[in-house]
Amino acid sequence: MKPVRTRFAPSPTGFLHVGGIRTALFAWLVARQAGGQFILRFEDTDKKREVPGSREHLIKSLLTLGLEYDEGPDIGGPLGPYVQSERLDTYQKWAQVLIGSGRAYADPYTPEEVQAFREQAQAEKRPFLYRNHRPENPPVWDGTMPLRFKSEPKAYTRVDAVMGELKTGPEVIDDFVLIKSDGYPTYNFAHIIDDHEMQATYVIRGQEFLASTPNYLNLYEALRFDSPIIATMPHILGPDGKKKLSKRDGAKDVLDYIADGYLPEALVNFIASLGWNDGTEQEIFTREELIAKFKLERVQRSGARFDENRLQWMNGVWIRSLRIDELFERSKNFWPETAAPYDDTYKKQVLALIQERLKYFAEIPELTRLFFEDLPVDINLINNNKQLKKFEHANLKQLLEQAKISLEQSDFSVEDLTKRLNTLLAATGQKPGILFGLIRIASTQAPFSPGLAETLSILGRETSLRRIDATLSALA
RNA sequence: GGCCCCGUCGUCUAGUGGUCCAGGACGUCAGGUUCUCAUCCUGAAGAUCAGGGGUUCGACUCCCCUCGGGGUCACCA
Numbered sequence: 261m262k263p264v265r266t267r268f269a270p271s272p273t274g275f276l277h278v279g280g281i282r283t284a285l286f287a288w289l290v291a292r293q294a295g296g297q298f299i300l301r302f303e304d305t306d307k308k309r310e311v312p313g314s315r316e317h318l319i320k321s322l323l324t325l326g327l328e329y330d331e332g333p334d335i336g337g338p339l340g341p342y343v344q345s346e347r348l349d350t351y352q353k354w355a356q357v358l359i360g361s362g363r364a365y366a367d368p369y370t371p372e373e374v375q376a377f378r379e380q381a382q383a384e385k386r387p388f389l390y391r392n393h394r395p396e397n398p399p400v401w402d403g404t405m406p407l408r409f410k411s412e413p414k415a416y417t418r419v420d421a422v423m424g425e426l427k428t429g430p431e432v433i434d435d436f437v438l439i440k441s442d443g444y445p446t447y448n449f450a451h452i453i454d455d456h457e458m459q460a461t462y463v464i465r466g467q468e469f470l471a472s473t474p475n476y477l478n479l480y481e482a483l484r485f486d487s488p489i490i491a492t493m494p495h496i497l498g499p500d501g502k503k504k505l506s507k508r509d510g511a512k513d514v515l516d517y518i519a520d521g522y523l524p525e526a527l528v529n530f531i532a533s534l535g536w537n538d539g540t541e542q543e544i545f546t547r548e549e550l551i552a553k554f555k556l557e558r559v560q561r562s563g564a565r566f567d568e569n570r571l572q573w574m575n576g577v578w579i580r581s582l583r584i585d586e587l588f589e590r591s592k593n594f595w596p597e598t599a600a601p602y603d604d605t606y607k608k609q610v611l612a613l614i615q616e617r618l619k620y621f622a623e624i625p626e627l628t629r630l631f632f633e634d635l636p637v638d639i640n641l642i643n644n645n646k647q648l649k650k651f652e653h654a655n656l657k658q659l660l661e662q663a664k665i666s667l668e669q670s671d672f673s674v675e676d677l678t679k680r681l682n683t684l685l686a687a688t689g690q691k692p693g694i695l696f697g698l699i700r701i702a703s704t705q706a707p708f709s710p711g712l713a714e715t716l717s718i719l720g721r722e723t724s725l726r727r728i729d730a731t732l733s734a735l736a
Numbered sequence: 737g738g739c740c741c742c743g744u745c746g747u748c749u750a751g752u753g754g755u756c757c758a759g760g761a762c763g764u765c766a767g768g769u770u771c772u773c774a775u776c777c778u779g780a781a782g783a784u785c786a787g788g789g790g791u792u793c794g795a796c797u798c799c800c801c802u803c804g805g806g807g808u809c810a811c812c813a
Contacts, residue, residue: 269813270813271812271813273812273813303813305812305813306811306812306813308812309812309813367811371811374810374811375810378809378810381809382737382809384737385737385738386737386738386809387737387738387739387808387809388809388810389809405811406811407811408811423741423742426740426741427740428739428740429739431738431739432738432739432740432808432809434809436810436811437810437811440811441811442811444811446810446811446812446813447812447813448813451813466807466813467741467742467806467807467808468807468808468813469807469808469813470740470741470807470808471739471741471807471808471809472808472809474740492741494741494742494806495806495807497805497806504806504807530748533748533749533761535748535749537748537749537750539750539751540750540760541749541750541759541760541761542760543748543749543760543761543762560742560748560749561741561742562741562742562743562806563741563742563805563806564747564748564749565747565748566747566748567746567747567748567762567763569747569762569763570747570748570761570762570763571762572762573761573762573763574762576774576775580775614774615775616774616775616776617773617774617775618774619774627773627774641772645771645772647771681770682770685770691770691771692770692771693770693771693772694771695771696770696771696772697771697772698771699771700771700772701771701772704772706772706773707772707773708772708773708774709772709773710772710773710774711771711772712771712772
């Protein structure tokens with residue numbers, strides 16, 4: 261029994277969006293579940309498309325989500341290098357093997373000629389098959405022209421770990437390019453060599469490769485390689501539910517979600533739940549639970565739409581599950597500038613108060629402003645309030661003054677404040693909606709805030725009374 | 737156009753011939769929790785299981801056709 265080895269093999273052409281990271285996550289889960297290895301490999305055989313900085317970005321994305329790899333470009337490993345552009349001699353070696361066995365040949369046509377064949381096929385509404393133009397006496401391959409695979413078209417019935425049984429006829433098999441005229445291998449060739457050399461037991465990748473898989477099977481045979489287990493993931497769809505999620509349609513970088521204050525565990529949970537569930541009604545899964553319960557066979561065969569609402573809910577669930585110290589550590593970079601003078605103890609108290617209404621950390625400044633600065637008195641908060649608008653300002657002022665007198669004698673502990681507020685309720689004969697609403701608006705000047713007693717307690721006597729005074733003057 | 741994949745509430749999904757006039761979650765709406773926002777709780781609306789034919793005593797589940805969506809047919813991955 262060979263040890264399980266899975267890999268994630270992105271091309272360094274940009275950032276990783278949710279769709280891409282899901283493939284990585286599933287490969288990682290399969291490896292971790294089996295106690296095997298997860299490998300990172302860069303497929304940089306298209307020099308034109310390479311984006312500077314994307315290698316580091318890809319690595320950071322993986323590590324930020326906790327998808328640690330055991331072998332990879334930066335950390336090495338026994339079967340490296342893990343960058344395709346550094347493995348050119350390996351591809352040459354295997355190319356020669358194929359040439360030797362008569363299964364590869366030089367492509368003598370110019371790109372224009374091949375393009376003409378292609379257009380001809382298109383005009384006839386037929387799929388383009390290079391092998392229909394296979395040269396009778398190809399020249400000796402000197403490396404300046406493309407090297408093509410000499411396929412042996414046949415029907416295949418294969419089992420894909422997520423798609424199930426798949427059947428195709430010989431018409432989908434073609435002589436694809438192995439090595440380009442620039443000396444670099446194509447993805448089609450390089451990944452097969454690498455997966456073999458790196459002893460990958462699973463190939464988990466996106467649906468865009470489904471159609472070319474029979475070609476890969478044909479090449480495995482020509483090379484006498486065993487085929488790894490192949491698992492094809494459906495695409496994650498954009499908000500319109502049609503096209504696959506793509507960068508140009510606004511798919512966000514996973515690191516952007518981190519920057520907005522989404523927790524890695526929530527992101528992982530959410531991404532896994534797009535197209536996978538364990539068959540129970542459980543929605544929230546820890547990393548460990550995912551490792552224990554994940555099954556490729558239970559991955560949905562249809563594409564799933566990315567629903568940011570659901571992500572937000574799930575992130576809220578995860579935020580609420582954190583202990584306050586942990587939450588504080590995780591959200592350290594999200595405090596507003598006005599919070600700078602305040603100490604950690606104060607900030608933690610504030611954080612505890614807003615924890616249950618926090619969906620992602622970027623909301624912290626808006627939710628906590630009132631604890632760090634006096635907001636300008638906005639009389640409209642009173643004038644537009646459903647309950648308070650029915651009262652004359654003079655009456656409200658009188659009520660607020662009465663409240664102030666009581667609050668002045670408070671030690672501002674939550675217990676005492678609660679007691680006084682209740683006493684006030686009885687003494688004034690007002691509904692909580694009116695009395696509490698008035699005090700809340702006066703002391704916060706915010707459209708919404710945490711509970712009254714808790715808020716006043718944290719604000720403290722001085723700030724609370726100062727704000728109430730400000731409102732009192734405005735009511736004059 | 738050929739080939740291939742997919743099609744259950746708005747969304748993510750459960751469901752592998754009868755327990756489903758279809759269950760859960762998000763979202764939405766309504767009510768409750770001494771004020772607002774949120775949390776939490778309760779409830780409601782929401783899916784003729786894409787459509788049509790079969791097979792069967794019985795079909796969301798099996799078969800066929802149609803329609804719809806997607807992928808692929810690169811010296812990109």
